[in-house]
Amino acid sequence: MKKYEILGNKDTRSGFGEGLNELGKINPNVVALCADLIGSLKMDDFKKNFPERFFQTGIAEANMIGIAAGLTIGGKIPFTGTFANFSTGRVYDQIRQSVAYSEKNVKICASHAGLTLGEDGATHQILEDIGLMKMLPGMTVINPCDFNQTKAATIAIAQHNGPVYLRFGRPKVPVFISENTEFVIGKALLLNPGTDVSIIATGHLVWEAIKAGTILAEKGISAEIINIHTIKPLDEEAILMSTKKTNCVVTAEEHQKNGGLGDSIAQLLSEKFPVPHEFVAVNDCFGESGTPEQLMQKYGLTSEAIVSAAEKAIKRKNS
Amino acid sequence: MKPDITYLKQLSSQVRRDILRMVHAVQSGHPGGSLGCTDYLVAMYFHFLKHQPKKFTMDGKNEDIFILSNGHISPALYSVLARSGYFEISELATFRKINTRLQGHPTTHDYLPGIRIASGSLGQGLSVGIGAALTKKLNNDKCIVYTLHGDGELQEGQIWEAAMFAAHHKVDNLIATIDYNKKQIDGSTDEVMSLGNLKEKWQAFGWEVLEMNGNNMENLITTIEKAQTYLGKQKPVVILMHTEMGQGVDFMMGTHKWHGSPPNDEQLKTALAQLEETLGDYK
Numbered sequence: 167m168k169k170y171e172i173l174g175n176k177d178t179r180s181g182f183g184e185g186l187n188e189l190g191k192i193n194p195n196v197v198a199l200c201a202d203l204i205g206s207l208k209m210d211d212f213k214k215n216f217p218e219r220f221f222q223t224g225i226a227e228a229n230m231i232g233i234a235a236g237l238t239i240g241g242k243i244p245f246t247g248t249f250a251n252f253s254t255g256r257v258y259d260q261i262r263q264s265v266a267y268s269e270k271n272v273k274i275c276a277s278h279a280g281l282t283l284g285e286d287g288a289t290h291q292i293l294e295d296i297g298l299m300k301m302l303p304g305m306t307v308i309n310p311c312d313f314n315q316t317k318a319a320t321i322a323i324a325q326h327n328g329p330v331y332l333r334f335g336r337p338k339v340p341v342f343i344s345e346n347t348e349f350v351i352g353k354a355l356l357l358n359p360g361t362d363v364s365i366i367a368t369g370h371l372v373w374e375a376i377k378a379g380t381i382l383a384e385k386g387i388s389a390e391i392i393n394i395h396t397i398k399p400l401d402e403e404a405i406l407m408s409t410k411k412t413n414c415v416v417t418a419e420e421h422q423k424n425g426g427l428g429d430s431i432a433q434l435l436s437e438k439f440p441v442p443h444e445f446v447a448v449n450d451c452f453g454e455s456g457t458p459e460q461l462m463q464k465y466g467l468t469s470e471a472i473v474s475a476a477e478k479a480i481k482r483k484n485s
Numbered sequence: 486m487k488p489d490i491t492y493l494k495q496l497s498s499q500v501r502r503d504i505l506r507m508v509h510a511v512q513s514g515h516p517g518g519s520l521g522c523t524d525y526l527v528a529m530y531f532h533f534l535k536h537q538p539k540k541f542t543m544d545g546k547n548e549d550i551f552i553l554s555n556g557h558i559s560p561a562l563y564s565v566l567a568r569s570g571y572f573e574i575s576e577l578a579t580f581r582k583i584n585t586r587l588q589g590h591p592t593t594h595d596y597l598p599g600i601r602i603a604s605g606s607l608g609q610g611l612s613v614g615i616g617a618a619l620t621k622k623l624n625n626d627k628c629i630v631y632t633l634h635g636d637g638e639l640q641e642g643q644i645w646e647a648a649m650f651a652a653h654h655k656v657d658n659l660i661a662t663i664d665y666n667k668k669q670i671d672g673s674t675d676e677v678m679s680l681g682n683l684k685e686k687w688q689a690f691g692w693e694v695l696e697m698n699g700n701n702m703e704n705l706i707t708t709i710e711k712a713q714t715y716l717g718k719q720k721p722v723v724i725l726m727h728t729e730m731g732q733g734v735d736f737m738m739g740t741h742k743w744h745g746s747p748p749n750d751e752q753l754k755t756a757l758a759q760l761e762e763t764l765g766d767y768k
Binding site for chain 2: 269
């Protein structure tokens with residue numbers, strides 16, 4: 167199992183904030199909007215450095231999405247910022263009609279996704295956002311795994327012409343992707359080659375997948391670990407190539423099983439290469455208050471859960 | 486430029502004929518509000534807008550931009566777009582038919598020249614118009630953004646989010662117009678969800694408010710000219726446009742019943758007899 171050095175502990179939202187500020191310097195068409203969460207979204211630097219290109223919308227997310235759609239008329243590239251819950255479920259129809267159906271070049275940037283928002287509880291812990299966004303025709307859906315990848319993704323999506331949903335989180339988590347790693351939309355990252363099981367993870371679960379790979383290696387199991395940061399469009403080639411080698415798969419994500427990454431991969435495999443598939447995801451329930459660690463433990467989104475799922479998948483393959 | 490009122494009135498008559506023939510042909514669509522807003526749309530597309538119908542671009546740089554928020558009055562918009570040269574007048578015959586670019590509600594999806602945003606789900610166009618106006622300011626583009634909304638549409642909360650934003654951010658290169666016909670699908674706005682004192686509401690939100698008779702070409706011209714004099718003064722501008730749903734066809738006026746119902750063969754004949762064919766019907 168390849169060793170991954172922890173380069174630091176940082177929140178992915180700060181990767182977004184740095185990426186956005188960088189974009190401000192290099193792309194004069196980039197503008198940003200925020201619905202009263204500048205500090206939470208780490209948009210302070212962009213606001214300070216590019217005040218004429220920053221718009222505070224107040225607590226009015228529907229209006230923020232509509233304004234972002236309008237800003238594209240004339241060539242601006244708007245980045246909207248609020249919590250993932252208010253970036254998707256709350257404004258679904260605005261995104262559907264004014265952004266996705268109208269094919270507007272809006273980047274919907276969403277922090278505090280999933281359970282790791284923590285103590286605020288289920289009202290704020292959206293676990294359905296990937297599903298909501300990936301169902302929209304033409305929408306690109308990205309869920310990076312650490313600070314460096316989030317920063318690189320933020321910069322990369324400005325170059326992509328079309329609507330994008332960029333999902334990141336609140337807590338400080340290990341940084342392990344080198345800052346020189348190129349971010350290519352729709353291209354999977356192979357983190358560890360293996361032969362017994364494919365572990366395909368996104369977001370905060372990627373680090374858990376790496377930890378699981380180490381535990382499995384100690385048990386003599388060779389896990390191939392793949393980071394899917396772009397859930398749509400899905401890197402079908404990378405997933406099929408890995409699965410044809412290992413013949414079983416585990417998917418891991420901080421999202422509902424319904425509508426998430428695992429669901430996309432299950433569709434792909436059922437059509438092209440059916441194999442045993444185990445899901446590490448939230449199973450049709452809401453979250454609750456607690457620390458991020460407690461919640462990930464309680465809802466089974468840990469390296470241990472990935473190890474069990476991998477063993478189960480291998481057993482099913484061999485039975 | 487002095488408007489040719491006679492020509493504008495001829496256009497209105499022809500656009501009304503187009504609307505009735507379009508909704509009749511597919512036995513679906515929304516004639517009531519379309520007929521009510523015809524004079525306004527004619528005044529916009531044939532007098533006020535600085536635009537290049539033959540060279541449509543999505544960005545519309547250095548052109549005025551018009552955003553239709555109440556997308557269900559698409560027949561009226563399609564007619565003025567075609568007759569001002571965005572596409573062939575004959576394409577009006579494809580309205581709401583399979584594979585058409587003239588979808589039931591306007592969309593950018595099929596690259597119909599003249600459409601810059603999809604509308605249909607109500608309440609979204611004011612935000613979009615404000616965004617386009619902000620981009621004009623950032624681009625140092627002195628042209629204007631116009632938006633049109635139904636009065637029933639003001640029951641959507643997003644409208645008031647946008648109203649608050651425009652005043653706070655001093656969006657003073659935008660003129661919103663409300664089709665104040667006091668009717669919606671289920672009945673009068675007073676019965677369904679009263680709008681209260683609209684003038685005072687918009688004023689309280691920090692907007693400059695004007696009123697006009699949207700079915701009187703002379704009054705339309707002078708009021709919109711006046712509205713333009715309020716631009717650039719740190720306040721957004723709204724016009725409460727009093728109209729009659731179904732304007733121009735006697736049996737369609739004074740009721741909400743023709744909001745979303747097409748005329749039958751007999752009714753079409755009666756209606757067309759009241760509207761002169763001034764510029765030739767589409768084939």
